[in-house]
Amino acid sequence: MKQYLKKWLSLFLVTILIVSMIPEYVGLAYSDSKEAEEQQTDSEKETISTDNLKELKDKRTATTKTFTDEKGNYYKEIYAEKVHILTE
Incomplete structure (x- = not known):
């Protein structure tokens, strides 16, 4: 039973760590693309x-x-x- 609990806890922690990295990456990619769009619209007035x-x-x-x-x-x-x- 202890071994099952350790596996479940480690799997849970790994999943949480992976999920916590996703929004940061998505946010950075979105801000970079938004800046590029703003630069294009400024030059194409x-x-x-x-x-x-x-x-x-x-x-x-x-x-x-x-x-x-x-x-x-x-x-x-x-x-x-x-x-x-x-x-x-």
Whole structure:
């Protein structure tokens, strides 16, 4: 009877150890794939035409233009050089 109990206990402990390693591996694999997807979406951003958007002139800076659409979403164009120069 003792030998049966020892076998059962050792089998139980081995099973628990194996099962406890699975979620850690799955979690790491999922986080790696999620980071790769985020990097792809950042590099593949869609270019939006500003022809049908309304410019918010009060949000202008020397190097940016801010637009809004009919849904209330904001879009900002950022330039390396000054595009708006204040003249007096």
